[in-house]
Amino acid sequence: MIRTAIIGAGGIAVKHAQAINRIPELDVAGVLDPNPERARVIADLCGSRPISSLDEVLGKIDMIYLLTPPSKRVAYAETAMRAGKHVLCEKPLAVSLEDACAIRDLAEQTGVLFMTAFNMRFRPGYRMLQDDVLSGRLGEIISVWSHRVGPGSGFGTPLGDSWRTDPDLVCGMAIASLSHDIDMFRGLGVEIEMVAARVQGVKPELPAFDNNAQVVLGLAGGRAGVINASWSAHLPTSSRGVVGTRGTALIRGDGFFDFVEHRIRNDEMEYPRSTWLNDLFDAESYYTENRHFADCVLQRVQPDVTADNGVEALRVSLAILDSSRTGQTVQIVRSSS
Ligand SMILES: NC(=O)c1ccc[n+]([C@@H]2O[C@H](COP(=O)([O-])OP(=O)(O)OC[C@H]3O[C@@H](n4cnc5c(N)ncnc54)[C@H](O)[C@@H]3O)[C@@H](O)[C@H]2O)c1
Incomplete structure (x- = not known):
């Protein structure tokens, strides 16, 4: 079983939650969003619970879904990767090259699996x-x-x-x-x-x-x-x-x-x-993308689309x-x- 937390519970989180529900090896330990209503909606969708900080579940998870607005990723990515957690991160990776490179470099240093979710x-x-x-x-x-x-x-x-x-x-x-x-x-x-x-x-x-x-x-x-x-x-x-x-x-x-x-x-x-x-x-690509990353985590292999693809875009x-x-x-x- 792969345990995850969802960070950012907006529109794209619905697509990922629906995909997660179709992947038996994935389980959502908590959903984090500054808007409690959104956290509740996504938590209900995937049989999870709202959380008020990533630390609440950090010791229990294998990976995070990073689905925040693009300028709000770095701190979560660093906390997760320093704790050895894998990351599925929405595109664009960041809004500044400095942030994007910091995320990529840390992914490489820590050896976690990191996918920039270019669903196309x-x-x-x-x-x-x-x-x-x-x-x-x-x-x-x-x-x-x-x-x-x-x-x-x-x-x-x-x-x-x-x-x-x-x-x-x-x-x-x-x-x-x-x-x-x-x-x-x-x-x-x-x-x-x-x-x-x-x-x-x-x-x-x-x-x-x-x-x-x-x-x-x-x-x-x-x-x-x-x-x-x-x-x-x-x-x-x-x-x-x-x-x-x-x-x-x-x-x-x-x-x-x-x-x-x-x-x-x-x-x-x-x-x-x-x-x-x-x-x-809105068709199948979110499921295919999520299935791909789950398989990468299960087999410990880097995904087809990495943090470096996010940096270069x-x-x-x-x-x-x-x-x-x-x-x-x-x-x-x-x-x-
Ligand atoms: N691949 C695709 O096809 C696709 C489609 C849509 C969106 N996206 C990407 O997904 C990301 C989110 O977009 P969206 O459409 O879901 O936006 P959205 O506005 O619907 O949702 C963003 C959510 O993040 C929450 N949020 C804001 N600040 C936060 C913080 N500091 N910590 C945690 N959560 C926070 C907001 O409350 C909101 O619920 C963006 O990077 C966007 O580019 C990708």
Whole structure:
């Protein structure tokens, strides 16, 4: 049995609690949230109890779920890892590179298992695209794209109704959400070497809230990529794809993260081949992700997506913001972990 505590009992905690309920080896010893009602909701959902501090259960658990707003992770991560507890941490890993590297370095020093929960890695549609690339079916990558726009945080909802638009906690779309796109590209085996970006926020009353980004990415090996993302578009639509030397493949849907079609054609195919998917935002990926980490804990092996993946995604997000601020192209300089 793996015993865990859930820290942060908001929207994403519902997805994780539902997933935990389907994994017989997982048991929740306590749920921590400054909002007692939220702690109670999640505790009831997974047959647990609210707690008022991590110390209350630290001696009884094997791991934590770290599901707080991104700026509120470091102290919990340090307490847990110094006590030898494994961590499943939501994305983005942190909002500053200093915090993200501190978390990663401590994970490596303590030898605990640490997963940055980039659930897109576990989406069936994304895995089809990844397989197209990694199998060589598309040849060498020439370019990649992620186009996804729609009504997101702060669109038609009052500012301050969640950490995403709370002036004290806001980190904007480039950090909070582009982390997914960046990590999806990295999961295809491409390294981002430079960015040129323009980032915009359309809420003058909340200047730190960027909710639009147009990004050109220079990838290792002379390759290139683009990200076009908006949280303030009136129509939702998305498409991600790869142009390769032997073929092209894409996944697309309505909504930022819905995949309803996978389509491919390569030089061995006379016609494109479409596969219709029911890979919607709230579907199975949280279960698959949780199952993966539970198996890693049971077998003592590092997960497919580590703290370092969180650091590298954040590094690119910060470069995007820097490029937009300065009007300059920004080179990505990786730190060794
Ligand atoms: N992978 C995904 O698909 C996905 C989707 C949604 C959210 N997320 C991520 O999950 C994290 C949480 O997002 P959410 O949508 O659940 O937000 P939310 O606002 O619904 O919930 C956040 C919860 O954290 C609590 N909280 C605030 N400060 C805290 C603290 N110091 N200690 C403990 N709890 C605290 C809040 O009271 C709230 O209940 C974010 O990092 C977000 O990016 C990931």
